[in-house]
Amino acid sequence: MxxxxxxxxxxxxxxxxxxxxxxxxxxxxxxxxxxxxxxxxxxxxxxxxxxxxxxxxxxxxxxxxxxxxPPITRPDKVLGVALNYKEACDRGNIPYPAEPIVFSKFASTIIGPYDVVKKPLASEAVDWEVELVVVIGKKAQNVRAENALDYVFGYTATQDLTAKDWITRNGGQMLLCKNMDNFCPLGPCVITKDEIPDPHNIRVKTWVNGVLKQDGNTVEMVHRIHRIIEYLSRAMTLLPGDIICTGTPSGVGATQYPPQYLQKGDLLESEVEKIGRMANRIV
Known part of the structure; x- marks a missing residue:
């Protein structure tokens, strides 16, 4: 459903x-x-x-x-995993992270699947990052990987928008680059997990103004979803409605030559297989 x-x-x-x-x-x-x-x-x-x-x-x-x-609003936690696709790491000559690299986004960044994205005045390098999102269905604490998917209600899609020119500021912390207003388009639906029996074989795509920029598959994840849930639930209690953004494949704007970033008037389209397509105009 x-x-x-x-x-x-x-x-x-x-x-x-x-x-x-x-x-x-x-x-x-x-x-x-x-x-x-x-x-x-x-x-x-x-x-x-x-x-x-x-x-x-x-x-x-x-x-x-x-x-x-947005199919989820005001969750207790919005968590993300960085550098979680092998091809993206390979293209950047980055070693695969031994453990998930975790960051957080504020619930206030969530907007709808067809809402406009207001480009922040603070950044000239807003980048696209399409991701499969896990929706937690029940309280999860100290969960074992082999049982982790029992705690999943379903899946949705996001654009984990990132101000790439802020990554190297403030000591290299990721808080502000991930949490500018409108930086989490979400949707268009939450699909129940029975509709996606294998979340590690799902295509994820991004288009900018009709040009395909990202075309990856979750099979490329460095850390799989059950491992991510185990890892997170050892450190914090995951609650119903919490969402986990699981990383993005190669093809983001920062890796284009020359780098390309979202501009006023651009149409950003995002699609996760079986979940649907979002379309967000940049204003």
Missing amino acids: KIVQFLINDDRVRVGVLDGENVIDLNASDDTIPPSLVEFLAEGDALDRIQKVVSNPGKLHRLAEVQLL
């Missing part, structure tokens, strides 16, 4: 399920369902309740008539 958050006619956020060209309105069918996927996952029985509604859907909306929002 593909889970979305959306608006229609009013300002009330709703949770729904994509059904072809329609959206099943979960909140209209069951008014006890929270209008937030993070809150819904925290209740512990989200999947069973979603399946119950989908088996006998009530209110439907035409997909063309709704505004899709």
